[in-house]
Amino acid sequence: MSINFKKIAKEFGTPVYIYDFNYMKEQYRSLKEAFEGQKSLITYAIKANSNLSVIANFAKEGSGADCVSIGEVKRALLAGVEPYKIMFSGVGKSYDELKEALELKILMVNVESQAELYLLEEVAKELGVEARVSIRVNPNVDPKTHPYISTGLHENKFGVDIDMAKRMYIYSKNSQNLDPVGIHFHIGSQLTNLEPIAEAAEIIADLVRSLKAIDIDIKFFDVGGGLGVRYSDEVLIKPKDYANAIKKAIKGLDLTIICEPGRYLTANGGYLLTKVLYEKQNGNKRFTIVDAAMNDLLRPSLYNAYHRIEVIDKDGELTETDIVGPICESGDFLGKNILMPELEGGDLLVVYSAGAYGFTMSSNYNTRPRVCEVAIEDGNTRVIRRRETFEDLIEQEKLYLQN
Numbered sequence: 001m002s003i004n005f006k007k008i009a010k011e012f013g014t015p016v017y018i019y020d021f022n023y024m025k026e027q028y029r030s031l032k033e034a035f036e037g038q039k040s041l042i043t044y045a046i047k048a049n050s051n052l053s054v055i056a057n058f059a060k061e062g063s064g065a066d067c068v069s070i071g072e073v074k075r076a077l078l079a080g081v082e083p084y085k086i087m088f089s090g091v092g093k094s095y096d097e098l099k100e101a102l103e104l105k106i107l108m109v110n111v112e113s114q115a116e117l118y119l120l121e122e123v124a125k126e127l128g129v130e131a132r133v134s135i136r137v138n139p140n141v142d143p144k145t146h147p148y149i150s151t152g153l154h155e156n157k158f159g160v161d162i163d164m165a166k167r168m169y170i171y172s173k174n175s176q177n178l179d180p181v182g183i184h185f186h187i188g189s190q191l192t193n194l195e196p197i198a199e200a201a202e203i204i205a206d207l208v209r210s211l212k213a214i215d216i217d218i219k220f221f222d223v224g225g226g227l228g229v230r231y232s233d234e235v236l237i238k239p240k241d242y243a244n245a246i247k248k249a250i251k252g253l254d255l256t257i258i259c260e261p262g263r264y265l266t267a268n269g270g271y272l273l274t275k276v277l278y279e280k281q282n283g284n285k286r287f288t289i290v291d292a293a294m295n296d297l298l299r300p301s302l303y304n305a306y307h308r309i310e311v312i313d314k315d316g317e318l319t320e321t322d323i324v325g326p327i328c329e330s331g332d333f334l335g336k337n338i339l340m341p342e343l344e345g346g347d348l349l350v351v352y353s354a355g356a357y358g359f360t361m362s363s364n365y366n367t368r369p370r371v372c373e374v375a376i377e378d379g380n381t382r383v384i385r386r387r388e389t390f391e392d393l394i395e396q397e398k399l400y401l402q403n
């Protein structure tokens with residue numbers, strides 16, 4: 001689809017996040033279809049992009065939600081996700097969060113430690129219910145990705161090892177207030193190799209078989225998220241190959257596969273549109289200063305992540321420039337050594353692949369209002385979150401000001 005960026009800049013201002021809802025829907029369908037002939041549930045990992053309208057766009061397709069805080073659970077419900085399609089994961093769920101999750105009757109709580117299992121049991125007992133649980137198992141395989149986004153090794157904080165998981169399943173089975181229905185693993189993000197996923201799936205499927213042997217019947221096989229996307233020239237895992245590797249691993253078992261993609265569904269359906277403010281030359285080094293910054297899109301600063309950046313309607317001789325924002329940090333950049341023609345104030349740049357971990361990681365650092373988000377659907381453009389104002393930023397403080 002071709003997007004009229006100039007028109008959007010004029011109508012909504014810059015910086016602005018733009019989401020292509022049709023693209024996101026297509027991504028959802030491509031994955032759902034890959035699992036055809038197999039019981040499956042896609043639970044969108046809403047931390048990737050938790051705008052209510054984005055979640056609703058997937059909910060209408062039948063998607064569930066993978067949540068990592070009670071706030072995300074409530075967002076998902078508000079956006080129209082069915083409670084019985086909501087998973088609650090995360091290493092540090094509090095007593096209050098667990099209580100609320102049980103009261104909201106979500107599909108299951110994905111438990112990440114023995115201590116959490118005991119607490120969940122206590123909460124379930126107080127409420128007089130049986131909590132459906134899944135246990136996050138750390139299969140100790142190396143996903144060969146960036147260390148910050150790798151989660152399936154023992155050195156990471158996520159999940160429990162296989163022996164501990166077994167003990168937790170047996171404990172849950174014997175508890176009046178716990179119902180062990182699921183098993184979960186998630187080895188990392190931006191995965192572009194199928195082997196580590198296949199290996200992890202085999203390891204976890206074997207665990208399911210050994211649990212079955214002691215009469216613990218798992219129903220949900222949750223393979224996590226992490227499917228990679230193209231930021232530059234990555235060679236991707238094909239959804240069909242992904243689905244087949246998982247189906248092969250669980251052969252002979254009667255399971256519903258749960259898959260929790262975030263980035264795969266949203267990254268390349270999102271654009272950050274920004275305006276050039278100034279160009280400058282420090283010695284031999286060229287800088288292009290734009291109105292978006294690390295507070296709007298943190299990934300380049302945080303992970304040194306690459307995002308393709310292009311100028312709208314401008315030609316000329318290309319030279320390298322660093323695209324930087326107005327924030328007072330040397331680490332504030334959107335792109336380094338990017339080839340660009342000569343630019344001037346008012347030119348528009350598009351930052352690609354900004355639909356995942358873009359707006360959700362944004363902040364108000366430097367008292368910068370968070371930007372507007374717009375959706376494009378069937379050719380129509382609409383606001384799905386208005387630009388913040390200065391008033392929004394000080395609202396929680398001004399009451400307490402003593403001067």
Ligand SMILES: *Cc1c(COP(=O)(O)O)cnc(C)c1O
Pocket residue numbers: 045047048066089186188189190224225226227260261262263264356
């Ligand atoms: C972050 C996360 C996901 C989604 O990861 P993507 O790389 O965006 O697909 C899924 N499941 C869990 C448990 C996560 O923490």
